[in-house]
Amino acid sequence: MPARKYTYYDHTISLCPECLKRIDAKIVFEKEKVYMLKRCPEHGRSKVLIADDIAYYKNIRNYNKPSETPYRFNTDTHFGCPYDCGLCTDHEQHSCLTVVEITDRCNLSCPTCYAGSSPTYGRHRTLEEVKSMLDTIVENEREPDVVQISGGEPTIHPQFFEILDYAKSLPIKHLMVNTNGIRISNDFEFARRLKTYSPDFEIYLQFDSFENSVLRTMRGADLVKVRENALKNLNKLNLSTTLVVTLQKGLNDQEIGKTINFALRQKCVRGVTFQPTQVAGRLENFNTETDRITLTEVRRKILEQTDFFEADDLIPVPCNPDALVMGYALKLEGNVLPLTRYINPADLLDNSKNTIVYEQDEDLKQQMFDIFSTGISPDKASTKLHSLLCCLPFVEAPELGYDNLFRIIIMEFVDAYNFDVRSIKKSCVHIVNKDNKIIPFETMNLLYRDDKIERLKQLQKEQL
Ligand code: SF4
Numbered sequence: 001m002p003a004r005k006y007t008y009y010d011h012t013i014s015l016c017p018e019c020l021k022r023i024d025a026k027i028v029f030e031k032e033k034v035y036m037l038k039r040c041p042e043h044g045r046s047k048v049l050i051a052d053d054i055a056y057y058k059n060i061r062n063y064n065k066p067s068e069t070p071y072r073f074n075t076d077t078h079f080g081c082p083y084d085c086g087l088c089t090d091h092e093q094h095s096c097l098t099v100v101e102i103t104d105r106c107n108l109s110c111p112t113c114y115a116g117s118s119p120t121y122g123r124h125r126t127l128e129e130v131k132s133m134l135d136t137i138v139e140n141e142r143e144p145d146v147v148q149i150s151g152g153e154p155t156i157h158p159q160f161f162e163i164l165d166y167a168k169s170l171p172i173k174h175l176m177v178n179t180n181g182i183r184i185s186n187d188f189e190f191a192r193r194l195k196t197y198s199p200d201f202e203i204y205l206q207f208d209s210f211e212n213s214v215l216r217t218m219r220g221a222d223l224v225k226v227r228e229n230a231l232k233n234l235n236k237l238n239l240s241t242t243l244v245v246t247l248q249k250g251l252n253d254q255e256i257g258k259t260i261n262f263a264l265r266q267k268c269v270r271g272v273t274f275q276p277t278q279v280a281g282r283l284e285n286f287n288t289e290t291d292r293i294t295l296t297e298v299r300r301k302i303l304e305q306t307d308f309f310e311a312d313d314l315i316p317v318p319c320n321p322d323a324l325v326m327g328y329a330l331k332l333e334g335n336v337l338p339l340t341r342y343i344n345p346a347d348l349l350d351n352s353k354n355t356i357v358y359e360q361d362e363d364l365k366q367q368m369f370d371i372f373s374t375g376i377s378p379d380k381a382s383t384k385l386h387s388l389l390c391c392l393p394f395v396e397a398p399e400l401g402y403d404n405l406f407r408i409i410i411m412e413f414v415d416a417y418n419f420d421v422r423s424i425k426k427s428c429v430h431i432v433n434k435d436n437k438i439i440p441f442e443t444m445n446l447l448y449r450d451d452k453i454e455r456l457k458q459l460q461k462e463q464l
């Protein structure tokens, strides 16, 4: 009997990467890897690598939990996903993190910028526009978990601090500023003023590489000194910072372990977020079967390139398990104690806990601290934890604060190649746009930016 060379696992709806039409897709396993197979009647067949770890890919389904929805949806379902964003009533997760792009402008012109920002592109949003976008988030979420002020480069907005003041006056639990760090590096007084917004305030600092040659390719500029100086200022202020690493295959994926080890030594750094990106379409001869960097590959590289994480330290985040991996550790005077392996998965599936921002989650924090203290009583502690604690100098009275918690996140944003309607409905990183709609970050970049709107309208028309 003839047999397929792959094992058929699932069926979904994807997009044609050429014309962005909804098309059927199969998920198959072949030679230890997970692929998506699809066919557009007009643009033919494509095969896309979506994961290189079948066991992990299957395990994602065990992390599903009942969806939490916003208090208000902003659009109806009419044309079918993803042409109804949003959030439309069909969406299956509220905004765990909402991005507010306060300007199109930037003091860099990165070749990889999804927003096309540059010193001259577009304009700054007015204060009134930004306030109205922030109000929309609050109307949807009541007490938004995380709001991220972004751009372009938000720190060059002439009313940047007025925007922060307004955001701080709202019931937002955690506020972040997404920045390339140039302003923080050049102007200590500026950084000092940022510190006045703490607590519940965090810098999301672009940090892609230790090599100027890599930074020139990704960002079009030599930024090593800028990063160093920005971190020096942030450390001086102990201003909570997450390093954000945009990963490109073959370019900076060998620096993953080095970045984590470096981050662990920085007083102000609470964690590292890795964002795998694809260069499809921008590179000739890009092979979607072999040249993509997938979330599972990043996870494997973290395990390979660091000494302390094991497989059960880096697990799917239940609010959007396809796109997010998380791991927690305690950093203790040069020692690292991975924690995720001690967290009961059932607790993660409890809706009362937001696993994206542990600083906001007293329970989760308490749980981690409990793990630490139960380690002192051997009857409750796992042998492993107990023996780990015995190696540490201060088991008697650990003085733990947020400074000691460290978090690794892998955040994969789907593109037209690996788009899967099943997982996009769980997207929890959203953007509020200028029409006060809340749009998943991925579909925003695919279909809802100004230069895509005409195509979107055509696609919507074809659905009727
Ligand atoms: S991605 Fe979400 S908001 Fe957008 S159309 Fe699909 S279900 Fe609706």
Ligand code: SF4
Residues within 6 Å of the ligand: 106, 107, 108, 109, 110, 112, 113, 114, 115, 116, 117, 118, 151, 152, 153, 180, 219
């Ligand atoms: S720093 Fe960010 S916003 Fe500015 S051009 Fe680069 S990617 Fe775009």
Ligand SMILES: [Zn+2]
Residues within 6 Å of the ligand: 016, 017, 018, 019, 020, 021, 040, 041, 042, 043, 044
């Ligand atoms: Zn097509």
